[in-house]
Amino acid sequence: MSRKFDLETLITAVSEGARYRGLHPGLVRRVSAQELAKGRGFKDTVKAVRSKLHQVGGAYQEDGLDFPRWSLEMDELAHDRQDEALRSFCRRVMASHVSTRERLPLLDAFFPTVLEGIGPLHSVCDLACGLNPLAAAWMPLAPDARYTACDIYTGLVDFLNAFFAHIDLTGEASLCDLVDGPPAAPVQAAFVLKTLPCLEQLDRDISLKLLQSLNAEHVIVSFPAQSLGGHGKGMRENYSARFEALIAGQNWQVRRFEFSTEVVYRLSR
Structure with missing residues (x-):
C-alpha cells in the first residue's frame, strides 16, 4: 500500500540528503509542491524532487566544496x-x-x-x-x-x-x-x-x-x-x-x- 505524506514530510525527506541541506528553502518547497501534485508514491516523489534540484544546480556542485576551510x-x-x-x-x-x-x-x-x-x-x-x-x-x-x-x-x-x-x-x-x-x-x-x-x-x-x-x-x-x-x-x-x-x-x-x-x-x- 502506498504511503500517505504531505508537503512538509516530503521537504524533510528531500533535505535529509547531504547535497540538499543547504539549498534555498523556497526553491526546495516550490519543486516539492510541483512534484507532490503529480500523485506519485513517496520514494518516487523524493527521487523526482532531488532529480529536479540536481538539474537546476546540483550538477554543477561537486563534492568537496569546503567553504569553511x-x-x-x-x-x-x-x-x-x-x-x-x-x-x-x-x-x-x-x-x-x-x-x-x-x-x-x-x-x-x-x-x-x-x-x-x-x-x-x-x-x-x-x-x-x-x-x-x-x-x-x-x-x-x-x-x-x-x-x-x-x-x-x-x-x-x-x-x-x-x-x-x-x-x-x-x-x-x-x-x-x-x-x-x-x-x-x-x-x-x-x-x-x-x-x-x-x-x-x-x-x-x-x-x-x-x-x-x-x-x-x-x-x-x-x-x-x-x-x-x-x-x-x-x-x-x-x-x-x-x-x-x-x-x-x-x-x-x-x-x-x-x-x-x-x-x-x-x-x-
Whole structure:
C-alpha cells in the first residue's frame, strides 16, 4: 500500500540528503509542491524532487566544496585582489566548480573581451553566480564598484560575503530563487552565465521574462558549448539558434562572442 505524506514530510525527506541541506528553502518547497501534485508514491516523489534540484544546480556542485576551510585559508592571504597568491587561491577554488573550471583557461581574455567598451563597471549583478565572483580580479571593475551576487546555496553565499569583505569589494551575496524574479536594483552589467538552461528546468518560459525584467544597461548571457562530460553534441549551434530566435525583435543591441567552451551574448539597451 502506498504511503500517505504531505508537503512538509516530503521537504524533510528531500533535505535529509547531504547535497540538499543547504539549498534555498523556497526553491526546495516550490519543486516539492510541483512534484507532490503529480500523485506519485513517496520514494518516487523524493527521487523526482532531488532529480529536479540536481538539474537546476546540483550538477554543477561537486563534492568537496569546503567553504569553511577556504575561508580560513583566505584569511592568511593578502587583501589586494591583484596579489599573485590571492589570484592563485581564486583559481584553485574556481576549479572546484564545473562552470568556473571550464572558464579558467579563458579567464585572462574572457571578461576584457565580453565587457570591452563598457568598463570600468561601477555596479554588477551576478545571477546564479556560483564561484564566478572570485573572478573579480580579472574584471574591469571601478574602484567604487558594487558587486551583487545571488545563488541557491547557503554555504556558497556565506563564503562569497567573506570573500567580498576580504578583498575590500563593496558587495553582497544572497540567496535567491530567480523564478520569483531578479534583484531590482539598477546595475551597469548583469551576468547570466550558463544559467538559462538550468532555470528552464523550473519554468520553460522563464528566459525572456528574466532578461526583460533585469534593470541593467548590459546583460551578459552565456551558454555552454559542451556537456559536463566534455562532448559538443551540437550544443553550441542549438543554444545559439534557440536564443537568437528568443531575442529576435527585442530592443537590444546584440554582440556575440565565441570561446572554446562557451558562447556569449551581450545585450545592451
